Amino acid sequence: MAYLTENRLSNLLDVPLAIPSTELKMGDWVIMGSVRIIAPMRLTYKFMGMQVLTASVTISNIDNSNLIFGNLGLVYVTLRRDYQSGSPGEAGALDVLVANNIGNFARDVTSPVIDATPGVYSWILANNMQPSSSTDALIPPSTSIDFRVTALGMVRVELDNS
């Protein structure tokens, strides 16, 4: 393992990704941060934590028909490259952190996402809820399923990936 030089230290940037406690409406999303990578830069994404503080409905009343994407829980943070618009939960995400309940959720820091492909990387916090058309649903379609969420993370950008 090499020693750290002044040049190397100067080339390491820890870019913050943070959103304070925010009410996220049903089906809505917000972009937490974005970073542009150009050659020869490299991105290493390890750390992200999310806390779901409150919900506008009783969590146990939410069923599968309320989920937009069945595998993305109640709220999720997703990493996408060159995201422009449209639902952030669609296929093609580089990483996703899912919250299935009220409480704290963190991604595993030992499995980083490392990427040097040029592009704009965006972290998007999204509410995965939709009105249910099922007759068995406990939450009426007119009720908005909102969450108060906060998330905090960091991405390391190396300006020289050698």
Add this chain to the structure above:
Amino acid sequence: MVGFVTTNRLARSLNIPLCAAQTELRANKRLVMGTFMLAQFQRLEIRSLTIKIGRVLTPGAVPFYSFTSYGLCSVGVYRGKGTCSPITYAMINTDPTTVNPFQPCVISSPGLYTVLMLNNTTNIDLAVVASGVAKLYY
């Protein structure tokens, strides 16, 4: 500078976050993302500052610009309280942009500095996200 970094040196290097999650920025308004005081013998390097438009809240409008060189909106570091031109900035018209990381902006003059997000149009509301980092050496 190519010397090795000691643990003492590493402890005197800080990454200062410059960060605003998607935020509504109304036409011709500005938002203070942060301020910092730089003391004597401190040095600040800005190599990462990216701005992206999350949503256009006034779709279909033809933009009227306050200053043509600052695009639809911009994020920049200003001396003092931001009544002057930015020391470094990234501006956006369509695609997200960033400051050039290979030509860092180095600040060593003591004083107050302000990081501002600015909507440069007089008629379009935007939802803007900005991320970056400033490296402080002391």
